[in-house]
Amino acid sequence: MTTAIIFDMDGVLVDSEPVWVKVEQEIYLQCYGVHLDDEDFKDSAGIRIDKLLTEHHHRHSLPLEDVPRRVEEIVTEVGRRIQTHPQPMPGVVELLETIQQHGLPIVVASSSPRKQIARVLDALNISHYFSHQISAEGMINGKPHPAVFLRASEILNVNPEECIVIEDAVNGMVAAKAAQMKVIVMPAPEACQDKRFGLADVQVNSLGEVWQAIQQLK
Known part of the structure; x- marks a missing residue:
């Protein structure tokens, strides 16, 4: 029996993934003269921003001590x-x-920082639908580790097996399955043929198909 619905945010509630990529590219070009390309963003969806930027700095031999400053700049500009x-x-x-209307509690569990989650949900005028806004910020491990989803079930006081997660990224899907939750994936069009999404319980093409998928899994 399903008792709660957990949404990822970027790429599920808001079309923000292209914004993150564009801002990172602009800032790294401006600060370091580095052109971030497709390889830099491969499998980056769902990854916490501090971890992703640390990977950028290792890949391009940039100062690791700059990461916190770049995180703040990028999060602020994306917001x-x-x-x-x-x-x-x-x-x-x-x-x-x-x-x-069907009485299911709804939460958001995202890799984005807490302030960013609140900022985005307010901008979309949908924050009132969510009983809780949960961020992986400050957790030892972000997605694909299940910590943020397990925290959601703990806050809701429900078993992980009773939760359905709506995700768009492989990292988020893996995290949800590791938490023993059911997963509906809605990949970006360019990723929908990725065979790794076969791990999900249901794959959909749009949010318009999600309620039917929820009923199917209940």
């Missing part, structure tokens, strides 16, 4: 752009309304 031009994923309000 500013989303607030200025919010891009909710199509069908997000309708889906949240449907879930709420």
Whole structure:
């Protein structure tokens, strides 16, 4: 029996993944003259920003002590752009309304920093749908480790097996399955043929298909 729905944020509630990539590319070009390419962002979706930037710095032999400053700059600029031009994923309000009407608690569990989660949900005017906003910020391990999802089930006081996670990324899907939760994946169009998504319980193409998938898994 399903008792709670857990949403990832970036790429599920808001079309923000391209914004993150663009801002990182601009800042690294400006600060270091480094062109971040597709290889730098391979399998980066769902990864906590501090971990991703640490990988950038190792890959391009950049000072590791700069990572916290770059994190702050990137998070601030991404938040500013989303607030200025919010891009909710199509069908997000309708889906949240449907879930709420059926009495299922809804939480967001994201790799984004706490302030960023609040900023984005407010910009989209959907924060009132979520009973809790849970960030992997400050946790020892981010996705693909299950910690952020296990924290969500703990806060809700429900068993992990009773939760359904809505994810768009391989890292998030792996984290949810490691937490013993059911997973609905909605990959970006360019990633939908990735065979690794076969690990998910259901794969959908849009949020418009998610409620039917939830009913299927309940």
